[in-house]
Amino acid sequence: MKTLLAEQNEILHSHSTVNDFSIEVATVNGSGSQSSNTVLMRSLFHMGIPVSGKNLFPSNISGLPTWFTIRLNEKGYLAFKTKKEFLVAMNPQTAIEDVKGLIKDGVCISPAELNLKAIRSDVIHYEIPFNDLVAKVTDNFKLKKLVINMIYVGVVSEILGIDETEIEKSIKAQFEGKAKAIELNLKAVQIGSSYAKEKLTKIDPYKVKRMNKTHDKIIIDGNSACALGAMFAGVSVVTWYPITPSTSVCESLIDYLKEYRMTDDNKATFSVIQAEDELAAIGMAIGAGFGGCRSMTSTSGPGISLMAEFIGFAYFTEIPVVIFDIQRVGPSTGMPTRTSQGDILSAYYLSHGDTKHICVIPASVEECYSLTIEAFDLAEQFQTPVFVLSDLDLGMNNWMSDAFKYPSKPLNRGKVLDKEQLDKLGQFMRYKDVDGDGIPYRTLPGTNHSLAGYFVRGSGHTEAATYTEKPQDYVNLMERLNKKLETAKAKFLPKPEINLNKEAKIGIIGYGSTDFAIKETIDALKENKVNTSYLRIRSLPLNSDVGDFVAKYDKVYVIEQNRDSQMLRIIASEFPKIAHKLTSIRHFDGLPVDALNIYNQIIANCK
Amino acid sequence: MASTTNTVNTNKLGLTLNDYKGSPSTMCDGCGHDAISSQIIKAYYDLGIEPHTVVKLSGIGCSSKTPAYFLGKAHAINAVHGRMPSVATGVNTANKYLRLIGVSGDGDSASIGLGQLCHLIRRNVPMVYIVENNGVYGLTKGQFSATADLGSKLKNGVINDLPAIDICGLALELGCGFVARSFAGDPKQLSVLIKAAMSYKGLAILDVISPCVTFNNHEGSTKSYKKAKESEIPLHELGFVPYFEQITVDYEPGSTVDVEMHDGSHLRLKKLDRNYDPFSRQNALNTVLSAKEKGEFLTGLLYLDESHKDFTTIMNTVDKPLSALTEAELRPSPDVLESIMAGLK
Ligand SMILES: Cc1ncc(C[n+]2csc(CCOP(=O)(O)OP(=O)(O)O)c2C)c(N)n1
Ligand code: SF4
Numbered sequence: 037m038k039t040l041l042a043e044q045n046e047i048l049h050s051h052s053t054v055n056d057f058s059i060e061v062a063t064v065n066g067s068g069s070q071s072s073n074t075v076l077m078r079s080l081f082h083m084g085i086p087v088s089g090k091n092l093f094p095s096n097i098s099g100l101p102t103w104f105t106i107r108l109n110e111k112g113y114l115a116f117k118t119k120k121e122f123l124v125a126m127n128p129q130t131a132i133e134d135v136k137g138l139i140k141d142g143v144c145i146s147p148a149e150l151n152l153k154a155i156r157s158d159v160i161h162y163e164i165p166f167n168d169l170v171a172k173v174t175d176n177f178k179l180k181k182l183v184i185n186m187i188y189v190g191v192v193s194e195i196l197g198i199d200e201t202e203i204e205k206s207i208k209a210q211f212e213g214k215a216k217a218i219e220l221n222l223k224a225v226q227i228g229s230s231y232a233k234e235k236l237t238k239i240d241p242y243k244v245k246r247m248n249k250t251h252d253k254i255i256i257d258g259n260s261a262c263a264l265g266a267m268f269a270g271v272s273v274v275t276w277y278p279i280t281p282s283t284s285v286c287e288s289l290i291d292y293l294k295e296y297r298m299t300d301d302n303k304a305t306f307s308v309i310q311a312e313d314e315l316a317a318i319g320m321a322i323g324a325g326f327g328g329c330r331s332m333t334s335t336s337g338p339g340i341s342l343m344a345e346f347i348g349f350a351y352f353t354e355i356p357v358v359i360f361d362i363q364r365v366g367p368s369t370g371m372p373t374r375t376s377q378g379d380i381l382s383a384y385y386l387s388h389g390d391t392k393h394i395c396v397i398p399a400s401v402e403e404c405y406s407l408t409i410e411a412f413d414l415a416e417q418f419q420t421p422v423f424v425l426s427d428l429d430l431g432m433n434n435w436m437s438d439a440f441k442y443p444s445k446p447l448n449r450g451k452v453l454d455k456e457q458l459d460k461l462g463q464f465m466r467y468k469d470v471d472g473d474g475i476p477y478r479t480l481p482g483t484n485h486s487l488a489g490y491f492v493r494g495s496g497h498t499e500a501a502t503y504t505e506k507p508q509d510y511v512n513l514m515e516r517l518n519k520k521l522e523t524a525k526a527k528f529l530p531k532p533e534i535n536l537n538k539e540a541k542i543g544i545i546g547y548g549s550t551d552f553a554i555k556e557t558i559d560a561l562k563e564n565k566v567n568t569s570y571l572r573i574r575s576l577p578l579n580s581d582v583g584d585f586v587a588k589y590d591k592v593y594v595i596e597q598n599r600d601s602q603m604l605r606i607i608a609s610e611f612p613k614i615a616h617k618l619t620s621i622r623h624f625d626g627l628p629v630d631a632l633n634i635y636n637q638i639i640a641n642c643k
Numbered sequence: 644m645a646s647t648t649n650t651v652n653t654n655k656l657g658l659t660l661n662d663y664k665g666s667p668s669t670m671c672d673g674c675g676h677d678a679i680s681s682q683i684i685k686a687y688y689d690l691g692i693e694p695h696t697v698v699k700l701s702g703i704g705c706s707s708k709t710p711a712y713f714l715g716k717a718h719a720i721n722a723v724h725g726r727m728p729s730v731a732t733g734v735n736t737a738n739k740y741l742r743l744i745g746v747s748g749d750g751d752s753a754s755i756g757l758g759q760l761c762h763l764i765r766r767n768v769p770m771v772y773i774v775e776n777n778g779v780y781g782l783t784k785g786q787f788s789a790t791a792d793l794g795s796k797l798k799n800g801v802i803n804d805l806p807a808i809d810i811c812g813l814a815l816e817l818g819c820g821f822v823a824r825s826f827a828g829d830p831k832q833l834s835v836l837i838k839a840a841m842s843y844k845g846l847a848i849l850d851v852i853s854p855c856v857t858f859n860n861h862e863g864s865t866k867s868y869k870k871a872k873e874s875e876i877p878l879h880e881l882g883f884v885p886y887f888e889q890i891t892v893d894y895e896p897g898s899t900v901d902v903e904m905h906d907g908s909h910l911r912l913k914k915l916d917r918n919y920d921p922f923s924r925q926n927a928l929n930t931v932l933s934a935k936e937k938g939e940f941l942t943g944l945l946y947l948d949e950s951h952k953d954f955t956t957i958m959n960t961v962d963k964p965l966s967a968l969t970e971a972e973l974r975p976s977p978d979v980l981e982s983i984m985a986g987l988k
């Protein structure tokens with residue numbers, strides 16, 4: 037029998053598949069597999085191979101199936117792929133379904149006793165006596181359950197050729213400061229890899245190979261990136277109520293703030309308040325915005341619904357506040373741990389009466405960071421609520437990115453008058469459009485000047501902030517609020533990202549996390565002689581670039597993750613003349629978008 | 644012709660009572676809420692508070708409109724129905740030196756806003772919180788609120804068959820350190836209680852019976868002027884000496900308790916028949932419960948405890964108001980970002 041190594045070399049030079057496949061690890065949640073999966077992903081990343089890591093998990097704390105998928109792709113395509121080449125089937129509950137999901141000639145690593153060979157004979161099986169192996173690591177029952185996951189790390193790395201030293205480094209980083217845990221986990225990996233080396237004959241084509249594509253890159257999840265953005269935007273009041281998938285925005289922000297925003301005498305330059313519900317969370321954030329702080333709250337669909345009245349209030353009374361909506365599947369509780377772009381319409385128009393809100397829509401972890409910083413500037417510049425519309429896929433999964441850049445612009449605190457300016461002006465009208473851009477001036481409570489005080493009311497108000505029910509006063513106010521948004525979209529909102537292809541007759545419009553799959557789709561279409569131009573929306577309200585783009589093409593596909601083609605409707609309503617060119621491509625089953633799915637829909641529609 | 648020498652009174656800041664007024668009230672003539680506004684104006688005037696240091700807050704209702712009618716120079720937020728407490732919490736967080744006064748109604752606080760009120764109490768956000776309690780929703784034309792007493796009758800004859808929520812009982816149960824009940828028709832007592840509330844470091848709750856002359860002032864109402872006047876039993880006689888005035892010992896020791904408030908002002912409670920002890924929460928709770936059973940209308944300072952940690956202390960923020968922090972204080976330096984990035988590589 038050939039050694040595994042010799043076998044590997046041979047395969048490498050024959051029909052091997054290198055650095056382009058997906059590994060799926062099926063476990064149960066609460067079993068501690070997260071550390072093992074992170075170690076696998078980080079080791080690949082440190083070998084210079086582009087990776088993304090996705091955790092498909094249930095709305096449950098312990099005992100239900102979860103899947104972690106690592107996609108490695110030398111070209112840097114990191115979107116979700118439904119097809120899996122490589123499976124680690126650790127969960128007996130789902131093993132049969134899991135192995136059925138493999139491609140033909142895929143690889144299945146499983147505990148010997150599951151006898152998955154009987155289910156699929158057209159995939160390559162490596163059966164591992166996990167229970168016997170883990171007994172060699174420890175005899176502690178509790179620990180066994182955890183370190184059994186490190187055994188598959190050893191097996192997988194031996195089969196794929198992951199560098200041992202990278203595994204070791206990743207384990208040391210994962211369990212930093214816990215010498216015993218490091219030792220135990222290293223031992224488990226070693227037992228797994230020795231077993232594979234001695235007992236298995238490699239007959240599959242999958243292989244990893246060092247590259248240099250991750251040099252200077254980072255791996256981070258979108259929610260932590262939003263948290264970093266908030267901290268570097270100078271947030272000082274954070275109010276929140278926990279909800280998946282937004283919880284980790286505030287939880288990681290709390291960690292960052294505690295580390296980097298305490299003074300030498302251990303006082304905070306921030307306040308974080310865990311509110312009693314979202315009604316209160318947004319109320320507190322609005323109070324703090326009125327008070328002159330950069331304030332934020334973070335939530336998901338159900339919380340957005342609860343915040344509706346207050347956000348209309350802040351729009352109407354012109355109070356800055358930033359709201360993160362990490363979208364999940366609705367309506368109602370929906371599928372809380374599945375991803376969606378289903379809140380586009382409800383967030384954009386949130387509240388009763390005529391309301392419309394600035395939304396920024398990040399499509400990468402880098403934008404989670406940089407557009408968050410912009411959101412805080414926009415909120416204060418335009419004195420209005422601003423949404424950051426992210427989603428579960430972007431927010432809770434690990435993405436590779438260039439390192440984030442330090443903000444190049446100073447904070448834009450907007451039009452705030454202090455005592456000296458009030459002295460100079462000799463008058464102050466809170467809601468008067470002095471500059472013709474729709475944006476009035478404000479004062480902060482506490483300003484020591486007899487002109488500074490004004491009365492905020494959600495009822496009809498005059499330029500001087502007094503009560504009114506006069507028809508013309510109301511119309512003037514509503515028109516001015518609109519003008520403010522016109523100013524914003526003409527000059528200040530993040531512009532769409534446009535990639536033009538001169539040969540293209542077809543346009544594609546997308547936004548948010550769908551971007552990963554769209555870029556992959558566009559390349560695949562090109563290989564198939566279908567040229568497309570691509571516009572990615574980065575903010576609402578839409579500016580004229582979007583209408584101009586659509587006008588250029590015979591047909592434009594709007595790709596989104598909701599049932600009702602929500603963005604398409606916004607485009608159609610803002611540019612009715614070109615609405616007939618729009619075709620909706622939807623994907624809304626709760627799983628992240630797969631490029632193949634979009635590709636197939638477009639090809640079918642082109643014909 | 645009489646001479647017109649101006650002898651306008653001023654307070655310690657040189658401001659007149661007029662400087663503490665707001666725009667003209669739009670309440671119905673005789674509404675209890677107006678009587679309360681007058682006492683608020685007087686209290687801020689008497690204590691010489693600079694209007695720009697005050698933020699007025701309210702929810703929605705007739706009562707919640709009243710901040711427009713006092714302290715016209717202060718900032719104000721007339722928020723959404725029942726959710727002023729959260730806004731107040733946010734304002735306090737932004738600038739812990741602002742003096743907050745919240746005015747709410749019984750509908751605003753005990754119906755739609757009950758949850759927010761409870762959590763405001765838990766957090767002990769420092770502010771004066773006045774519930775102008777008339778047992779009905781005035782602004783929506785007279786439906787029962789959650790503080791309407793069992794058996795109380797509406798103008799149209801409808802009887803309330805649900806038990807009342809007692810704002811003071813609730814505040815005591817949730818650990819509020821300043822709980823008082825008063826009556827819009829008892830300006831002397833109300834004035835002292837507002838001043839004491841202003842001098843308290845923490846959340847001070849005043850449940851003030853404030854008759855709605857239009858919808859709940861008839862025979863059969865338990866919150867009418869007549870009924871309240873007839874049944875009011877003050878727990879003590881109250882006096883107040885602000886911190887900037889000379890204290891005199893002009894009371895008989897033994898009959899009067901003198902309490903020094905957080906800001907150095909003195910509150911004096913002169914014993915009446917009951918010999919009420921306002922420093923025992925247990926006693927206060929028992930008193931409120933038994934008064935409710937007997938249908939007694941007890942007024943005065945039900946409970947005072949100055950030892951409670953207030954929200955600003957718990958938040959442990961820098962000395963400056965958060966709203967005054969500069970970019971240098973708010974945005975960490977480039978090397979912080981660099982080291983975070985290095986950790987993610
Ligand atoms: C969300 C919402 N629901 C209902 C109303 C209608 N509404 C306005 S005031 C009010 C009741 C106010 O009662 P209370 O707080 O007791 O004030 P009062 O008018 O008696 O002083 C109601 C129900 C509203 N403004 N907002
Ligand atoms: S309706 Fe009642 S509460 Fe409202 S202003 Fe008139 S008397 Fe006052």
Ligand SMILES: [Mg+2]
Pocket residue numbers: 704748749750775776777778779780781788
């Ligand atoms: Mg009422």
